[in-house]
Amino acid sequence: MTELELVVSQREFVADGVLSLTLRHPLGLRLPAWEPGAHVDLLLGPELERQYSLCSDPADRAAWRIAVLREPDGRGGSACVHDALDVGGTVRVRGPRNRFRLEPFPRYRFVAGGIGITPILPMLAAAETAGAEWSLLYGGRTRASMAFTGELARYGERVTLAPQDETGPLDLAPVLAGVRDDTLVYCCGPGPLLDAVAARCPAGRLRVERFRAAATARRAQAAAEFEVVLARSGRTLTVPPKVSVLDTVRAAGVEVLYSCTEGTCGTCETDVLEGTPDHRDSVLGEEARAAGDTMMICVSRCRGTRLVLDL
Known part of the structure; x- marks a missing residue:
């Protein structure tokens, strides 16, 4: 996967606590192509990698834009972005990758x-260009905390802004009542919002991206041991009840790409050659889970006693 050293060309606060960064190639070269829903990994330091959605124009190959919410109780990634990435500075970036197409x-x-508006923003422009019928319901704590409202104004009444201190909790009923077989619902934001939308949305109509692991991923350590066969070498490893597949294969000296370790980013997705995965990620959709062809080895486990992986 592509890794680039990019330069921060612009910093701008686009809402309370939300910093927008524009990244460019130091030699002015074109950046890799991407589609709405894609994210990149910022390699901020040893053991400090974070994923941020691209929220610029995919047609602009000269620059990427991300927006990062400072999280005082976070794990250090947003603080590093806010405090250490200045205009003229560089950051290592991997990607783009897209599990939210x-x-x-x-x-x-x-x-x-x-901050869930970030992957949605380029989707609106794409839907507009395609001539699709669409609407957006965008909620936040306050109007001042909601990023990119100025850019959204050009869409007029198709966008409904719902700051909680002005309108109360998001009213999902009017939005989801009109969901038909020819309609897809795209949702990104806090876990409770995603859960509420999922509870009201017809089966197969919803596409989500989570910034936090779902409950199934957080329970991934509580399971029985099983064997993993590494198909490329023929080695067989035992995965203990409280150890992930990822940690097991890394302890055996196998180099694999990974990032979030929570089942949210998709970096560690691995092909399954035999066996049935016990999916505990927040990435794969219903069809991909049923197929069982891949798994996120940072959290997912085995429904039986043996998996053969393409490692």
Whole structure:
């Protein structure tokens, strides 16, 4: 996967606590192509990698834009971005990667909460260009905390801004009541919002991206041991009940790409050659889970006693 050393060409606060960064190649070269829903990994330091959605124009190959919410109780990634990445400085970036693609459909209903607007923003422009029917419900704590409201103004009444201190909790019923077979719902934001949308959305109509692991991922350590066969070498490893597949293979000296270790980013996705995965990630959709062809080895486990992985 592509890794680049990019230069911070612009810093701008686009809402309370939300910093927008524009990244460019130091030699002015074109950046890799991407589609709405893609994210990149910022390699901020040893054992400090974070994923941020691209929220610029995919047609602009000269620059990438991300927006980062400072999280006082976070694990240090947002603080590093806010405090250490100045204009003229550089940052190592890996990607882009996309597990939240905008599928071609006649109608869309977009729901965003807080910083969850970032992957949705380029989707709106793509839906507009495609001539699809769409609307956006965008909630936040306050109007001042909601990023990119100025850019959204050009879409007029198709965008509904719902600051909680002005309108109360998001009213999902009107948005989801009109979901039909020709409609997809795209949602990104806090876990409770995603859960509420999922509870009201018809089966197969919802596409989500989580910034925090789902409950199934957090329970990934509580399971029985099983064997993992590494197909490329023929080695067999035992995965203990409280150890992930990722940690097991790394302890055996196998180099694999990984980042979040929570089942949210998709970096460690690995092909499954035999066996049935016990999916505990927040990335794969229903069809991919049922197929069982890949798994996120940082959290997912085995439904039986043996998995053969393409490692």
